[in-house]
Amino acid sequence: TEKYEKGLEKTRKTFSSRMNELFANFRTVDEDFFEDLEEVLIESDVGFEVTMEITEALRQEVKLKNAKNKNDVQQVIIEKMVDIYEESESGDRSIQLNKDGLTIILFVGVNGVGKTTTIAKMAHQYIDEGKKVVLAAGDTFRAGAIEQLEVWGERVGATVVSGKAGGDPASVVFDAVKRAKDENADILIVDTAGRLQNKVNLMKELEKMKRIISREVPDGPHEVLLVLDATTGQNAMIQARQFKETTDVTGIVLTKLDGTAKGGIVLAIRKELGIPVKYVGLGENMDDLEEFNPNEFVFGLFS
Numbered sequence: 001t002e003k004y005e006k007g008l009e010k011t012r013k014t015f016s017s018r019m020n021e022l023f024a025n026f027r028t029v030d031e032d033f034f035e036d037l038e039e040v041l042i043e044s045d046v047g048f049e050v051t052m053e054i055t056e057a058l059r060q061e062v063k064l065k066n067a068k069n070k071n072d073v074q075q076v077i078i079e080k081m082v083d084i085y086e087e088s089e090s091g092d093r094s095i096q097l098n099k100d101g102l103t104i105i106l107f108v109g110v111n112g113v114g115k116t117t118t119i120a121k122m123a124h125q126y127i128d129e130g131k132k133v134v135l136a137a138g139d140t141f142r143a144g145a146i147e148q149l150e151v152w153g154e155r156v157g158a159t160v161v162s163g164k165a166g167g168d169p170a171s172v173v174f175d176a177v178k179r180a181k182d183e184n185a186d187i188l189i190v191d192t193a194g195r196l197q198n199k200v201n202l203m204k205e206l207e208k209m210k211r212i213i214s215r216e217v218p219d220g221p222h223e224v225l226l227v228l229d230a231t232t233g234q235n236a237m238i239q240a241r242q243f244k245e246t247t248d249v250t251g252i253v254l255t256k257l258d259g260t261a262k263g264g265i266v267l268a269i270r271k272e273l274g275i276p277v278k279y280v281g282l283g284e285n286m287d288d289l290e291e292f293n294p295n296e297f298v299f300g301l302f303s
C-alpha cells in the first residue's frame, strides 16, 4: 500500500541503492559478490541468522544453476526473505479477538518507544470499525503517563480508567475490567509501566495484572503486545529478549519504521526471537499504524 511505501522510504532508499550498486557491477555470483551481499544485509539490520540463510539459499540456487543472471539472483533474495518470515510464523499474524465478549490487550515496552501513541492509534482503528474501546492507565509509575492517556482517550473517543499516580496498577486494571464489562465494551487496552531496570518487580506486576484479568475474563489477556522502536536497532533486539524473559509476549508492534533506514530488523526479530510482528508504526499520525504484511514489506524494500 501507499502507506508502506512512504513509511519504508528511508529503508528502501538505502537498501535499494546499495542493492543497485551491488548489481550494477554484477558479472557473476562469486565470493566477492557474497561478501558484498552479506554487508548490505547486515547493514539493513536483518541480523546474522537471516543473512546467512539468504546467502546459503543463493549458494544452493547457483549450484543448481537456477540463478544465472541478475534477475534470478534478485528473485531468490526476495523469495527467501518472504519464506524466512512465513516459515517461522508460529502465532497468528493478526490480533486474536475474543469472539464472545471482551478482548483484552496488554501493552508492554519501555518509555519513549511509542507505546501510548500506538495504544491511541489502535483504539482509533477499533472505534472506526464501530467497536467500543476502554483504555486502562496502568502505567502509574511514569509522571504524565496517566494524563497523556486521558488526552488521547478524549481525542479518539475511548473511555479511560485511571487511578492515582504511583498507585497499584493492578487495582486500575481491576476497575477497568469491571468498567469495560459494565459498558459492554468490545476491547480493553491496558497500558503498563516498562521498567526493565527492575525486572523482578516488572514480572510480578505483570503477573498480578494478568491474574486479575484472567479471574474476570477466563481467556484474558488475549494479547500481550511488546512495543519496540525500530530506530534503536540492536537495542530493540535486547529489549525484546528481556521482555520475553519477563512475560509471554504474543506479538510485537514495531514503531517508527518511517524514521529508520534499518527496517530489516523486522526479519531479525522474527527469526531470532520467534515472535510475530503484528503491527508496524509508519508515522506520528493516528492513521499511521498498519497490520504487518511480510509480502508487502519485502516487496516494498525492492520496489
Ligand code: GDP
Pocket (backbone or CB within 6 Å): 109, 110, 111, 112, 113, 114, 115, 116, 117, 118, 255, 256, 257, 258, 259, 280, 281, 282, 283, 284, 288
Ligand atoms: P511512550 O513513552 O512509549 O508512551 O511513547 P509515546 O507514545 O509518547 O511516543 C514517543 C514519541 O514517538 C512521540 O513523539 C510519538 O509521536 C513518536 N512516535 C510514536 N510512534 C511513531 C511512529 O510510528 N513513527 C514516528 N515517526 N514517530 C512515532
